Amino acid sequence: xxxxxxxxxxxxxxxxxxxxxxxxxxxxxxxxxxxxxxxxxxxxxxxxxxxxxxxxxxxxxxxxxxxxxxxxxxxxxxxxxxxxxxxxxxxxxxxxxxxxxxxxxxxxxxxxxxxxxxxxxxxxxxxxxxxxxxxxxxxxxxxxxxxxxxxxxxxxxxxxxxxxxxxxxxxxxxxxxxxxxxxx
Numbered sequence: 519x520x521x522x523x524x525x526x527x528x529x530x531x532x533x534x535x536x537x538x539x540x541x542x543x544x545x546x547x548x549x550x551x552x553x554x555x556x557x558x559x560x561x562x563x564x565x566x567x568x569x570x571x572x573x574x575x576x577x578x579x580x581x582x583x584x585x586x587x588x589x590x591x592x593x594x595x596x597x598x599x600x601x602x603x604x605x606x607x608x609x610x611x612x613x614x615x616x617x618x619x620x621x622x623x624x625x626x627x628x629x630x631x632x633x634x635x636x637x638x639x640x641x642x643x644x645x646x647x648x649x650x651x652x653x654x655x656x657x658x659x660x661x662x663x664x665x666x667x668x669x670x671x672x673x674x675x676x677x678x679x680x681x682x683x684x685x686x687x688x689x690x691x692x693x694x695x696x697x698x699x700x701x702x
Contacts, residue, residue: 603616612624619669622670627680634673635679636679638657638658664678
């Protein structure tokens with residue numbers, strides 16, 4: 519029976535060696551995972567800090583710029599690409615929108631007459647985008663966001679129409695801004 523016992527001892531030893539090798543791999547992978555999670559955490563914090571700094575920078579710009587003081591209005595903040603879309607209200611012009619959203623409103627407003635509206639596919643064509651579902655759905659998503667914020671209207675067929683002509687120049691600068699009320 520010593521030969522059977524010897525075989526079992528050899529197999530046990532091989533299993534023990536394999537288990538030790540796997541434990542070493544688990545420790546190495548756990549260390550790499552810890553490092554990767556630390557890098558990810560730093561990058562998330564950096565992005566959040568940058569977004570906060572950019573938002574605060576827009577407010578502080580009025581204080582840091584030397585020269586004659588202007589009365590700040592809602593129109594003077596320059597939006598950046600990727601910024602949120604403000605709800606449309608009286609005194610707010612297209613200049614309050616980020617450039618990509620402003621372009622969508624301008625395309626819908628200059629679209630074909632007749633009240634049919636413009637499809638997301640037509641908007642993608644006008645923007646010079648590749649006509650693939652992902653690009654068209656991206657345009658549709660941005661246009662729907664403009665509908666939600668009352669910059670555009672949507673027909674039941676899913677086409678986008680102008681809410682009503684919007685001012686493209688800062689014509690409302692002399693008017694008191696920030697008041698809530700009758701914007702549609």
